[in-house]
Amino acid sequence: xxxxxxxxxxxxxxxxxxxxxxxxxxxxxxxxxxxxxxxxxxxxxxxxxxxxxxxxxxxxxxxxxxxxxxxxxxxxxxxxxxxxxxxxxxxxxxxxxxxxxxxxxxxxxxxxxxxxxxxxxxxxxxxxxxxxxxxxxxxxxxxxxxxxxxxxxxxxxxxxxxxxxxxxxxxxxxxxxxxxxxxxxxxxxxxxxxxxxxxxxxxxxxxxxxxxxxxxxxxxxxxxxxxxxxxxxxxxxxxxxxxxxxxxxxxxxxxxxxxxxxxxxxxxxxxxxxxxxxxxxxxxxxxxxxxxxxxxxxxxxxxxxxxxxxxxxxxxxxxxxxxxxxxxxxxxxxxxxxxxxxxxxxxxxxxxxxxxxxxxxxxxxxxxxxxxxxxxxxxxxxxxxxxxxxxxxxxxxxxxxxxxxxxxxxxxxxxxxxxxxxxxxxxxxxxxxxxxxxxxxxxxxxxxxxxxxxxxxxxxxxxxxxxxxxxxxxxxxxxxxxxxxxxxxxxxxxxxxxxxxxxxxxxxxxxxxxxxxxxxxxxxxxxxxxxxxxxxxxxxxxxxxxxxxxxxxxxxxxxxxxxxxxxxxxxxxxxxxxxxxxxxxxxxxxxxxxxxxxxxxxxxxxxxxxxxxxxxxxxxxxxxxxxxxxxxxxxxxxxxxxxxxxxxxxxxxxxxxxxxxxxxxxxxxxxxxxxxxxxxxxxxxxxxxxxxxxxxxxxxxxxxxxxxxxxxxxxxxxxxxxxxxxxxxxxxxxxxxxxxxxxxxxxxxxxxxxxxxxxxxxxxxxxxxxxxxxxxxxxxxxxxxxxxxxxxxxxxxxxxxxxxxxxxxxxxxxxxxxxxxxxxxxxxxxxxxxxxxxxxxx
Ligand SMILES: *[C@@H]1O[C@H](CO)[C@@H](O)[C@H](O)[C@H]1NC(C)=O
Ligand SMILES: *[C@@H]1O[C@H](CO)[C@@H](O)[C@H](O)[C@H]1NC(C)=O
Ligand SMILES: *[C@@H]1O[C@H](CO)[C@@H](O)[C@H](O)[C@H]1NC(C)=O
Ligand SMILES: *[C@@H]1O[C@H](CO)[C@@H](O)[C@H](O)[C@H]1NC(C)=O
Ligand SMILES: *[C@@H]1O[C@H](CO)[C@@H](O)[C@H](O)[C@H]1NC(C)=O
Ligand SMILES: *[C@@H]1O[C@H](CO)[C@@H](O)[C@H](O)[C@H]1NC(C)=O
Ligand SMILES: *[C@@H]1O[C@H](CO)[C@@H](O)[C@H](O)[C@H]1NC(C)=O
Ligand SMILES: *[C@@H]1O[C@H](CO)[C@@H](O)[C@H](O)[C@H]1NC(C)=O
Ligand SMILES: *[C@@H]1O[C@H](CO)[C@@H](O)[C@H](O)[C@H]1NC(C)=O
Ligand SMILES: *[C@@H]1O[C@H](CO)[C@@H](O)[C@H](O)[C@H]1NC(C)=O
Ligand SMILES: *[C@@H]1O[C@H](CO)[C@@H](O)[C@H](O)[C@H]1NC(C)=O
Ligand SMILES: *[C@@H]1O[C@H](CO)[C@@H](O)[C@H](O)[C@H]1NC(C)=O
Numbered sequence: 001x002x003x004x005x006x007x008x009x010x011x012x013x014x015x016x017x018x019x020x021x022x023x024x025x026x027x028x029x030x031x032x033x034x035x036x037x038x039x040x041x042x043x044x045x046x047x048x049x050x051x052x053x054x055x056x057x058x059x060x061x062x063x064x065x066x067x068x069x070x071x072x073x074x075x076x077x078x079x080x081x082x083x084x085x086x087x088x089x090x091x092x093x094x095x096x097x098x099x100x101x102x103x104x105x106x107x108x109x110x111x112x113x114x115x116x117x118x119x120x121x122x123x124x125x126x127x128x129x130x131x132x133x134x135x136x137x138x139x140x141x142x143x144x145x146x147x148x149x150x151x152x153x154x155x156x157x158x159x160x161x162x163x164x165x166x167x168x169x170x171x172x173x174x175x176x177x178x179x180x181x182x183x184x185x186x187x188x189x190x191x192x193x194x195x196x197x198x199x200x201x202x203x204x205x206x207x208x209x210x211x212x213x214x215x216x217x218x219x220x221x222x223x224x225x226x227x228x229x230x231x232x233x234x235x236x237x238x239x240x241x242x243x244x245x246x247x248x249x250x251x252x253x254x255x256x257x258x259x260x261x262x263x264x265x266x267x268x269x270x271x272x273x274x275x276x277x278x279x280x281x282x283x284x285x286x287x288x289x290x291x292x293x294x295x296x297x298x299x300x301x302x303x304x305x306x307x308x309x310x311x312x313x314x315x316x317x318x319x320x321x322x323x324x325x326x327x328x329x330x331x332x333x334x335x336x337x338x339x340x341x342x343x344x345x346x347x348x349x350x351x352x353x354x355x356x357x358x359x360x361x362x363x364x365x366x367x368x369x370x371x372x373x374x375x376x377x378x379x380x381x382x383x384x385x386x387x388x389x390x391x392x393x394x395x396x397x398x399x400x401x402x403x404x405x406x407x408x409x410x411x412x413x414x415x416x417x418x419x420x421x422x423x424x425x426x427x428x429x430x431x432x433x434x435x436x437x438x439x440x441x442x443x444x445x446x447x448x449x450x451x452x453x454x455x456x457x458x459x460x461x462x463x464x465x466x467x468x469x470x471x472x473x474x475x476x477x478x479x480x481x482x483x484x485x486x487x488x489x490x491x492x493x494x495x496x497x498x499x500x501x502x503x504x505x506x507x508x509x510x511x512x513x514x515x516x517x518x519x520x521x522x523x524x525x526x527x528x529x530x531x532x533x534x535x536x537x538x539x540x541x542x543x544x545x546x547x548x549x550x551x552x553x554x555x556x557x558x559x560x561x562x563x564x565x566x567x568x569x570x571x572x573x574x575x576x577x578x579x580x581x582x583x584x585x586x587x588x589x590x591x592x593x594x595x596x597x598x599x600x601x602x603x604x605x606x607x608x609x610x611x612x613x614x615x616x617x618x619x620x621x622x623x624x625x626x627x628x629x630x631x632x633x634x635x636x637x638x639x640x641x642x643x644x645x646x647x648x649x650x651x652x653x654x655x656x657x658x659x660x661x662x663x664x665x666x667x668x669x670x671x672x673x674x675x676x677x678x679x680x681x682x683x684x685x686x687x688x689x690x691x692x693x694x695x696x697x698x699x700x701x702x703x704x705x706x707x708x709x710x711x712x713x714x715x716x717x718x719x720x721x722x723x724x725x726x727x728x729x730x731x732x733x734x735x736x737x738x739x740x741x742x743x744x745x746x747x748x749x750x751x752x753x754x755x756x757x758x759x760x761x762x763x764x765x766x767x768x769x770x771x772x773x774x775x776x777x778x779x780x781x782x783x784x785x786x787x788x789x790x791x792x793x794x795x796x797x798x799x800x801x802x803x804x805x806x807x808x809x810x811x812x813x814x815x816x817x818x819x820x821x822x823x824x825x826x827x828x829x830x831x832x833x834x835x836x837x838x839x840x841x842x
Contacts, residue, residue, distance in 0.1 A: 030125040035094035035104075038062055038086070043069055044129045049077075051127050053091060057178035061085030064093050064103050064112075065180075066131060066145065068252065068268075075275070077131055077152040077254065078145050079180040081112035099123035101135050101143070114143045130156045150180065153187075153255040160243025161189050163236060169243075174259040185261035189242055194365070195233060197244065199263055199282070205289040206261055207282040208407065210360055212244070213395030219360045220281065221411045253278075267797075290363075290407040293328025297356075297408040301577065309405070310354050311426040328404075333423040337385035352427045353378065353390075358415035361391050362405040371398035381421065391418045412577035413637070510574050513597055515590035518542065522552060531604075541600060549600035550585060554593070566594045569669045575644060580634030582657055582667040601665065603658035606720070610653055616723050616756060621763040623662050624720050628771060629796050630664040631656060635713055636789040638666075639706045647704060651712040652693045653719055692726040696781055696810075707783035710792070714778025718742050721771050723756030739779055739809045746772050746806075770798065776806035 028044050036042060041052030050069040053062045054076060064080035080093070081103045090106030096113070099121035103112040114135055123137045131154050133145040146157045151173050153159065159169040168191050173183040185206065190196040197209040197217065210219015212233050217223055236242040246253070252268035265278040282288050285305055286298035292306035293315075299305055306320075308329035314320030315327040335351045368380045368390075377398035381390035386402045393399060393416055405420075521542035522529045531539045531551060540552045555566055573584035573596075588595040606627065609615045619627075631651075638646040648666065655668045695711035698704045715726050718738055726738040745754040751769045752760060774795050780786050785807060787795070795803060 028127045030093075030095050032095050032099065032121055032123055033097075034125075035092045038089040038091050042127045044127045044131075046129045048129050049127055049131045051093075051133060053086070053089070053093075056174075056180055057176075059085075059178040061087060062089060062091050063180055064091075066127070066133060071268075075254075076180075077150075077154060078133070079150050080145075082150060082174075082180045082182060084111040086111060095123050095125055097121060099137055101125050101133075114148075116143050118142065130154070132156065150174075151257050151259075155246050155248040155253060158234065158241070158243045158245055159188065160234065160241050161191060161193065163193070163240045163242060166191070171255075171257050173257045173261060176259050183259050185257055185259075187257045187263060189244070192364075193242060194363075195242070196363075197263075199257065199261060201261060205363075205407075207263065207287060207289055208363060209281075211365070211393075211396055211399075213393060215395060218393060218396070218416060219409075220279070221360075221414050223279075286409045291325065292408070293325045294404040294406050295329040295331075295408075296325055297359075297410050299410040299412075301412060309408070309420060310356070311420070311422040333426050335385065335421065335423050350424060351382070351421055352424050353381075353419035354422050354427055356410075356418045356420055358411045358413070359391075359418045360407070360409035360411060361393070361399065361416050361418055362389070362401055363407045364403050365391075365399040365401050367396070368398040368400050378419065381419070387421060389418055389420045391416055412575070510570065510584065511586035513586050513588040513595070515588055515593060515595075517544070518552060518588050518595055518597075521545075521550070525554070542597075549602075551598045551600045553596040553598065555595070566596070569596060572644070572646060572669045576638070576646070576669075578634055578637040579663065580630045580665055581637070582665040598667075601657040602660045603662060605654050606656040606658060606664065607652075607654035609658070610720060610723055611725055613758075617758045619662075619759065621755075621759050621767070624759070625764075625767055625771070627656070627658075627662070627664045628717055628720055629793070631666060631713065631716065632789060632793050632796055634664070634666045635709060636793050639709065639789050645706070647706055648709050648712075649704060650693075651709055651716060653716060653725075656716070695783070697783060705783055706788070707786045710778050710786045710789060711783075713789070713792070714775045714786070715739070717771060717775040717778065721756065721768060721775065722754055723758060739776075742772055742776060743806075743808055746776060770796065770803070773803045773806065776809070777804060779809045780807050781810055782807075 028042050030036070030042065036052065038053040041050050043050050047069050049066055051064065051066045054065050054067070055062055056076065063082070063085050065076040066078040067074075067076045080101075084103070086103070086105050088106065091111075092104045092108070094102055094104060096102040096110070099118040100116060100123070101114040102110050105111050116135070116137075118137050120138050123135055123142075125133065125135050127133050131145075134141050135143040146154070147159070147169070149157060149159055149169070149171050151171055153171055159171065161168045168188050170186040170188040172187075173185040175181045175183040184201055185199060187197065187199045190198055190208070195212040196219070198205055199207040208219060209217035211217070212231075214233075231244050231246045234241060234243045234245065254266050256264050256266060258264060262280050262282065264280040266275045267278050268275055284300045285291055286300045292298045295309050295312045296306050297309055299307070304323060306325045308314060311332055312329035313332050315330045319325075319327055320329075337351060368377065371377050371380050371392075374392040377390050377392040377400070380398060381387040381400050384400070384402065388401045388403075388405055390398065390400045519525070521544055522540045525538075525540055529540045529542065531541050538554055540554065542550045542552045544550060570584070570587055573581075577583070582601065583599045584596060585599060586597045588597065603609075609619050635648065635651070638648060646669075648669065650668060651666070655666060657665045657667050659665060693712040693715050695704075695708040698708045698711075715738070719726060722738065722742070724738055742754055745751055746769075751772050752763070752765055754772060755763050755768050774787075774792055777785075777787050777795075778792065787804075
């Protein structure tokens with residue numbers, strides 16, 4: 001009995017010791033008269049969100065906030081007393097005598113109140129598992145934090161515009177990272193009901209998303225219509241409230257309007273334990289609202305970034321040329337329909353339309369109802385003299401502009417077509433010019449054809465290049481529009497060799513570097529500046545006069561092989577821009593010299609780390625995972641999001657360059673092919689690529705498709721995870737080569753054995769398993785079984801619950817093809833074991 005008593009007393013004692021903490025930590029609800037003090041918190045039922053006092057940044061003031069339970073108070077999602085902090089730790093959060101939620105200071109004065117008028121004080125406050133703090137009063141929700149947001153938009157929120165009362169709700173930024181008081185920026189839906197999201201600075205628009213087309217906001221470049229955004233527009237006609245909402249599935253997502261006025265989409269990565277920015281806007285100058293003024297168009301890649309629309313001239317020339325674009329541009333030649341006096345004469349030509357491509361469509365569009373196609377849209381615009389432009393957008397319909405055209409941004413990829421109304425004479429001059437160009441082009445093509453025939457007699461033709469006479473994006477004018485034009489051009493590739501006679505070819509709108517400046521930048525191609533020897537010639541490091549470091553790829557004079565690739569690369573790279581693609585800064589054509597100027601990548605190539613026993617440890621698991629994701633995004637961009645659909649055809653570790661932060665950049669587009677959007681595979685006589693990365697159908701039959709790149713990506717992924725080269729252990733016994741061992745270990749549920757031993761400790765088993773699963777899906781024999789890059793990106797993001805089961809790869813690509821076409825192929829194979837990649841150093 002004595003010992004029982006003892007035991008009971010100990011139990012009681014320990015309960016007493018533990019209970020104050022455990023009581024305050026277990027609850028998610030406050031009843032009337034209940035409160036928490038500084039240091040205590042409310043925690044939602046499933047321990048997802050936590051509420052309590054915190055001090056932001058270096059501030060010493062105390063605020064009531066909600067944050068993710070698992071993360072520190074760096075992730076504050078909501079703040080109650082934004083403008084009324086408690087100066088010390090004597091504050092309280094309580095359900096006050098009137099039933100409102102209140103923040104009190106040390107002498108129990110009300111600093112902040114939910115401030116709803118209540119007839120009864122029978123209130124409870126509860127922190128829910130979606131992060132919402134709700135105030136119940138007599139069984140009714142009378143107030144909730146989701147309807148009184150601060151700077152964060154969480155899944156489930158419905159912040160928007162009440163169409164009955166016109167009351168708009170906003171997200172407002174903090175003043176600074178130390179001060180949650182309302183700052184200069186706010187975000188919300190367009191009060192003009194255009195289904196756009198705006199960020200305002202004060203009352204001035206700072207950024208807009210473009211209209212919602214049912215899947216994406218058309219003004220956000222490269223927005224991917226997947227689960228990740230999971231965005232939906234409310235059924236506003238029924239609900240009488242216009243807002244966007246989203247679901248986050250299993251991973252945490254939040255949209256934050258930072259105190260610097262940037263809208264950021266952050267996602268939490270379960271395995272790596274950090275928040276990564278999915279996208280953020282506005283970042284570039286052109287993303288700022290109406291950067292170039294009315295009738296100006298903004299292109300980030302141009303210098304200067306602003307130009308007037310076709311047929312428009314600067315409103316104030318002096319201002320414009322000095323870089324002040326605020327006054328914008330004005331029409332040069334009045335429209336015919338505006339010149340009412342001269343009417344009647346039959347000879348007068350009607351106004352026409354000029355097509356612009358890749359446009360972030362201007363703000364303040366009107367929606368023309370009842371129009372079902374592009375022709376109808378054109379007619380609608382022609383019928384109204386004040387109509388300046390029109391665009392027909394899938395998912396939205398016909399948009400017309402009857403007011404000044406504001407906030408036009410020319411995207412480097414994506415965007416919409418817009419038809420700008422111009423006087424006939426404005427278009428005519430261009431037509432004449434185009435005609436001259438056409439003649440010149442024809443002459444060039446003819447002479448090239450002759451040269452081609454001449455060479456054909458002497459030598460087999462080895463290359464395929466695209467005869468693409470593209471002009472600058474966003475300014476390609478035609479009056480009547482054939483939507484198939486682009487596609488036809490991309491498909492109707494012409495095979496020919498560029499002779500030395502075609503030196504007059506331009507650098508595709510890219511900056512042209514003088515040969516002298518190149519010589520100076522590399523100290524006359526000094527050996528000390530040699531970065532490596534590529535397949536088509538040496539690569540040098542150069543330093544431009546401004547101090548910018550660049551990499552220079554110099555086609556060797558002897559390699560006639562490289563000429564096609566040079567042109568191919570210039571054409572492609574000039575049009576591509578993505579943070580996971582290496583950037584071409586310009587080129588140099590001088591006599592026989594062909595030099596490409598790239599951004600310099602201080603960390604060289606993935607190859608140099610991954611397969612070097614002394615350096616592979618520097619690539620930790622998180623870095624490798626980021627690299628895999630980066631490559632996947634870059635490839636997705638090539639396959640789907642860039643305006644040209646592109647197959648890289650030579651994806652491999654040595655073609656992945658690393659910038660100073662170890663971000664991967666896909667390089668070497670010499671082999672890439674532009675793809676029509678309809679054909680999904682193409683046959684080629686010449687098999688190029690690198691042994692070990694080539695898909696079976698490509699190596700054996702020369703058939704390539706985007707799925708061939710997916711295969712190469714799969715091999716690359718498995719190499720990154722395992723730190724082993726695919727070719728380095730090509731054994732007859734399939735269980736010993738890379739794909740075979742991946743397959744074996746994955747089936748044995750022993751993926752960690754596959755992971756590079758150098759980094760096994762830092763590796764997340766879940767991510768590794770996810771990676772190997774995706775890798776095996778990508779290297780399946782049948783192209784149709786392989787996922788597309790968009791599925792790959794989603795799977796890597798962990799955005800899907802179920803991963804398909806891969807089929808066993810049979811490694812047929814490892815047999816060397818024995819057909820007659822294998823001579824060039826053989827050459828590539830021979831050099832593949834060395835680093836043949838350009839821009840790579842040993
Ligand atoms: C919080 O962290 C714990 C331990 O790391 C984990 O088990 C739990 O799933 C996490 N909860 C959430 C909501 O992420
Ligand atoms: C709540 O209201 C009742 C009746 O109006 C009142 O008697 C009671 O004191 C109130 N409670 C508090 C905590 O003020
Ligand atoms: C609480 O706030 C009131 C009113 O603002 C103020 O008069 C009082 O000094 C504050 N008390 C403390 C302890 O800060
Ligand atoms: C509560 O709301 C009323 C108007 O509804 C306003 O006058 C008052 O200042 C508010 N009080 C606080 C503490 O916000
Ligand atoms: C608050 O009200 C909602 C809706 O009526 C209800 O689902 C919830 O359980 C209530 N919470 C509390 C703590 O009473
Ligand atoms: C907010 O506006 C004020 C006044 O215009 C300015 O001084 C301040 O720097 C702005 N803050 C930010 C973060 O831009
Ligand atoms: C709404 O549209 C009118 C013209 O139609 C424009 O002047 C105004 O600036 C727009 N408001 C916003 C907030 O965009
Ligand atoms: C640019 O021009 C506008 C309009 O003339 C003028 O108000 C503004 O001050 C100018 N801005 C600068 C930076 O010169
Ligand atoms: C066209 O006619 C209208 C009214 O008839 C007049 O106000 C306008 O100035 C005329 N425009 C031109 C360019 O003559
Ligand atoms: C990558 O390059 C940067 C800049 O040159 C350097 O600071 C960093 O240490 C390099 N990273 C690795 C892993 O070598
Ligand atoms: C190409 O598309 C056709 C039909 O659209 C399909 O039968 C074929 O399997 C596809 N090929 C590839 C490689 O996806
Ligand atoms: C979320 O995770 C649970 C358990 O892991 C799973 O059953 C569910 O299908 C997942 N939901 C989604 C949408 O991925």
